[in-house]
Amino acid sequence: MSEYSITIGTLIAIQAIVACGLNVIVGYAGQISLGHAAFFGIGAYASALLTTAGGLSFWTALPVVLGITGLVGLFLGLPSLRLREDFLAITTIGINFIVVSVFQYVPFFGGALGIGGIPRIVLFGERIRGVSFLLLSAGFLAATLAICWLFTRSWSGLACFALREDETAASSMGVSPVRFKLTAFILGTAMAGLGGALYAHFMRFISATDFGFPMSVMILSMVVLGGMGTLWGPVLGALVLGILPEVFRPLTDYRMFLYAALLLMMIRFQPGGLLGENSLARQTFSRLKGGKP
């Protein structure tokens, strides 16, 4: 594999982890968030600072990073208890902008220069790079997917589904909206934090602009494209949106145009996402299995 395709592959795996996190919040618990890149960034900055200024290794820093992003996620999840739908969307956009400007203007976070010289991850005495970093990211992605799968099977997951479907009915059935919305926020943001930590040690240089609002929209597009609330949807979404810009690269000027057109076609013809309810992929799959489409 060329260095180029390894880099693309690693970034896709990292973004898939972040998209899985957003899927927990948006797809499972039904709370819209347009500021998920903020938590991606918080994870990246936390890991970068802990390993450069803090002198910790990636592995000792990781639990702290997950704790920090989860905790911030808890606080920023609080608005979701009072706000619904479009108001929550706007609030989360605001949160994204605030986090980015804090990174950009507070000298502690490196200001506009960002943070450089982030050490490589060391595993079994080896410095992880190239293919091994791709494998490490894929391993973390597998772990994330396993947690998502377990979550959908747990009572907490079911409680989140019920809240997504109808909050009033769910609460009259003993589901505490406060508790389970916050659970989804903590879990989802911690996953973004994990993605952020990997990103920081892969790029080894980060700056605030990497985690702006466009990145949030990109992550949300991955989730929507792949299929909200499905297990594999975010991974497929990250794959498609990661590869397409590269495939269209020879078209230079028309690249973004084609990309946008494809997204619009998706929304028109597969509104539930590639793996969503009644999608072509799902119908074909059930036909192959011999069941009714």
Next chain:
Amino acid sequence: MDEPLLSLREISMHFGGLKALDRVSFDLHEGEILGLIGPNGAGKTTCFNTVSGVYRPTSGEIRFRGKRTDGLPPHRMAALGIGRTFQIVRPFPNLTVLENVIVASGLSCYGRLIPSCRSWKGRKTREEALEILARVGLEIQAGQKAGLLPLGNLRRLELARALALKPHLLLLDESFSGLRHEEIAQQEELVRKTRESGISILLIEHNMRVAMGLCDRLVVLDHGRKLAEGKPEAIRNNPEVIRAYLGKGGSANAS
């Protein structure tokens, strides 16, 4: 039988200047079917919402099984043993009928402080939920998405979900509206059976024939106040009730 299962004392609920409920008091005894009736806008649903925890009453006291419950949030009321249905049905449309019931049967499984990690896909959970579905006659639809069911089945699903909570008290908000004649008869039968299984019932009903036939006692609300309380026959002949429904000058032939 000395202490009522549910008692409302001087409950008032004000929305700005509107007195939706004005010092309403009544008791519901164990094993009873109590009907809440009254013209549109009388405060019946508001009354339900204060009992089920959706609203915190402006003043007054609600006791359920001897414990003060006014102001507790809905999920706490569910945990105490109050199940409810909604006037406008609220299924979880993208979950299957079975999953809809399992959500309610998970009451004790959600974990007290730390959200539960245990699986809800166990066989026992499934069988219990299927049993409840069989009780309301929805076992064939168990695998269907709830959003695809017609209204009659949705009303039964609401009942099944409320039953899955294993409640002491069931609040039925117009569980008969929009149903066909034969569906009403089935639903009546279901409500009777539910009472026989030891669950007390408070219901709101517009269909007078159903309310009179089903309830042991009726409480009549009008403009947020309690107008009358008593056995169906007494209510039927109460001149004040007749006036509330038919207006002044409404004549003797009201029933």
